Amino acid sequence: MQHPETPARTGQWFTSSTSRQWWFDSGARTLDFAYTGAMGTNPEWERLHSPGDLAAWLEGRFNESDGAVSERDLTDARGLREAIASIASALSVNGSPDPQQVDVINLFAATADVPPRLAGGGMKAGRTTVRTGQALSTMAREAVFLFGEAQHERIRECAADDCALVFYDESRSNNRRWCSMQRCGNRAKVRSHRARNAAR
Template sequence: MTRVLTGRDGQSFTFDPGAFCLELLLTGGPGKYAYWEILHTPDDLADWLQDSRLAAIAPLDDLRVRPAELRAVKAFRDTMLSVALALAHDRDLPAGALETINDAAGPVPRPRIDPATGRRTWVGPVTGTQILGAAAHEAIDLLTGPHRDRVRECAASNCLLLFVDTSRPGKRRWCSMERCGNRNKVSAYRTRQT
């Protein structure tokens, strides 16, 4: 599932983080990630989720997020950011991070088949706690699965995006070939021409 992002330069590009727990990192975070913070109210999270990997599985029509749930999702996101950075740079995981992820692994949205349409839907209302549970369950799968060593930070020096490299050879370096990969190719070409 790809998202269309727009950089500070106004250029739009597609980006696939490879996992919902990493897709949450697109909403901001601590430190230098605070510039990108978009989760100020529960409605902000509900709006953002409409284009998420979860919504690609089934529409999130009946979504209810309380302020405490938003705070919990943001705390999980910030922990996941520190975990993803540690994995991407082959460092030890931050102290307490695994406990935070484990504690968040609660209930998840329940799927169902709509009898009228035959399509997959979620049993509503879907809560912020269930969103948090879905992200935590996926983080546990990522941290204990075959792609643990494939969490990457974009190789561009001015890009902060993190993703799971699900490519067959495991050689993905860029958040997007449309953006950072292309910029690198242009820069390398110009360097060779001089």
């Protein structure tokens, strides 16, 4: 089981406006969740069209997800997603989070999350599956950790002038600049190389 402060599997495939696929690792599961639609600049990035879509996404992030998602769960998930996206966007440009969105995250974080469990024991305490509400609460608690004073400076916007993707810099050196080295990082290298050649 994942604890809110324990790294989770992150990253997902996106398709550009030119139909080219590329991998974006936001650095945090809760930001990946925001990029299922709320933070996407491309309407085609919306992934949560139905309860089944949410179930599939959660199953890919929570190993023991029970796969049961209702329309109410989908509505709740979209509300949490919007709050995460709003605050991440504000922090990435050194802005102040909307207090109402902070309240949304705090409300979800106050509900029962996925309890941590130490492997190796002979007994299983409590449920062995993860309900949708627990998964949402766990991501809200991850957001509380990421957006708190100790970590929020690591919430960054891609340094490319034509990109506004937001990520959590989990690097030890705390110097990540690009949403993806294969996308904006590579384009920056190409531009720099051309500029050096032109200067010569």
